[in-house]
Amino acid sequence: MPLTVPAWAAPAPGAPLEPTAITRRDIGERDVLIEIAHTGICHTDLHQVRADWGPGIFPMVPGHEITGTVTAAGPGVQRYALGDRVGVGCLVDSCRECSACRAGDEQYCARGHTATYNSRDRYGEPTQGGYSTHIVVDERYVVRIPDALELDRAAPLLCAGVTVHAPLVRRGAGAGTRVAVLGLGGLGHLAVQLAHAMGAEVTVLSRSPHKRDDALRLGAKAFATTSDPSVLGDLAGSFDLLLNTVSAGVDLDACLRLLAVDGTFVGLGVPDGPSAFGFFSLMLGRRSIEGSLFGSVAETQRTLDFCARTGVAAEIETVTADRINEAFDRLARGDVRYRFVIDAGSFSA
Ligand SMILES: NC(=O)c1ccc[n+]([C@@H]2O[C@H](COP(=O)([O-])OP(=O)(O)OC[C@H]3O[C@@H](n4cnc5c(N)ncnc54)[C@H](OP(=O)(O)O)[C@@H]3O)[C@@H](O)[C@H]2O)c1
Ligand SMILES: [Zn+2]
Ligand SMILES: [Zn+2]
Numbered sequence: 378m379p380l381t382v383p384a385w386a387a388p389a390p391g392a393p394l395e396p397t398a399i400t401r402r403d404i405g406e407r408d409v410l411i412e413i414a415h416t417g418i419c420h421t422d423l424h425q426v427r428a429d430w431g432p433g434i435f436p437m438v439p440g441h442e443i444t445g446t447v448t449a450a451g452p453g454v455q456r457y458a459l460g461d462r463v464g465v466g467c468l469v470d471s472c473r474e475c476s477a478c479r480a481g482d483e484q485y486c487a488r489g490h491t492a493t494y495n496s497r498d499r500y501g502e503p504t505q506g507g508y509s510t511h512i513v514v515d516e517r518y519v520v521r522i523p524d525a526l527e528l529d530r531a532a533p534l535l536c537a538g539v540t541v542h543a544p545l546v547r548r549g550a551g552a553g554t555r556v557a558v559l560g561l562g563g564l565g566h567l568a569v570q571l572a573h574a575m576g577a578e579v580t581v582l583s584r585s586p587h588k589r590d591d592a593l594r595l596g597a598k599a600f601a602t603t604s605d606p607s608v609l610g611d612l613a614g615s616f617d618l619l620l621n622t623v624s625a626g627v628d629l630d631a632c633l634r635l636l637a638v639d640g641t642f643v644g645l646g647v648p649d650g651p652s653a654f655g656f657f658s659l660m661l662g663r664r665s666i667e668g669s670l671f672g673s674v675a676e677t678q679r680t681l682d683f684c685a686r687t688g689v690a691a692e693i694e695t696v697t698a699d700r701i702n703e704a705f706d707r708l709a710r711g712d713v714r715y716r717f718v719i720d721a722g723s724f725s726a
Pocket of ligand 1: 418419420421424536537540559560561562563564565582583584585588622623624625626644645646647648669670671672708711713715
């Protein structure tokens with residue numbers, strides 16, 4: 378029987394979130410029902426409820442950094458048992474047939490992956506995210522939370538963590554790699570910890586001088602303020618990899634000049650509109666620009682397992698449901714150290 382559960386939704390683009398009730402689908406053959414413990418607030422949630430990237434599906438229940446416990450399972454479920462600690466990230470389905478899906482890159486599914494919210498599932502119904510008490514997800518899109526990780530501090534790993542870890546792995550970050558992290562927010566503070574744990578030498582580039590001590594504590598070797606052009610000039614040619622986690626436009630030419638020969642700019646943060654750069658910024662250093670979209674289910678599991686081994690976790694401020702709108706306002710102002718996480722118990726309070 379479909380389950381009606383409490384949730385918080387944005388009723389219209391840009392409107393404050395408010396309490397509501399939503400229906401989760403029947404538990405199918407390979408579905409698990411997850412009782413949500415915590416959900417992180419990603420800057421993408423803010424972009425989506427404001428319809429920054431085009432019209433969305435409203436009412437919209439955001440949330441794609443979900444941790445919780447399996448409380449029911451369909452008859453064909455193989456990987457999880459009742460009581461297992463699990464997580465759900467940015468996607469909950471894909472076609473499973475295209476070359477990207479077969480290669481384990483389901484976030485790049487040729488038919489478009491099904492996002493955890495603001496998307497339509499294979500039955501045509503809108504998906505609704507983790508600002509709720511329960512969610513039903515096919516076990517193929519569920520990951521296991523290692524015992525060493527707390528469910529609250531692990532939640533941001535489901536999106537922010539894998540989004541920065543995947544390109545670090547793909548680009549071979551490790552001893553001898555010089556990594557710059559641009560923007561010290563939810564993604565950025567995990568990027569610093571992960572790159573440091575992988576053995577790379579990390580520099581934080583931030584508009585916020587007061588974050589220097591945090592950056593060094595999280596594992597950065599150096600910190601530079603982006604508002605000071607002379608500082609950036611001194612760093613020209615210094616990095617093999619630059620992870621851009623800024624939630625707004627950046628000066629691409631200035632960023633590219635920071636890269637060494639063969640260096641790569643990894644675009645993770647989403648600017649408001651198109652970005653421009655001069656091709657000489659690439660040619661004078663055989664540099665590359667690449668984009669990267671969160672991670673596959675396998676990459677997400679690898680991030681969680683790596684964090685369990687190395688002790689990396691998000692630094693969080695836990696909020697109750699009635700403080701979501703305040704948290705959104707603070708996130709928009711950059712006033713968060715370094716991720717808001719919602720206590721899902723408060724959705725039914
Ligand atoms: N590629 C993906 O798959 C993916 C996944 C998740 C999120 N994202 C995107 O990544 C971006 C960051 O997400 P987040 O959750 O980490 O956000 P966040 O916690 O708000 O952090 C963003 C950071 O960017 C910097 N920043 C913000 N506005 C700025 C501005 N106007 N000018 C210069 N710097 C600014 C700030 O760092 P400083 O104060 O240190 O400068 C801020 O802390 C968002 O656009 C989000 O949608 C992409
Ligand atoms: Zn996200
Ligand atoms: Zn596919």
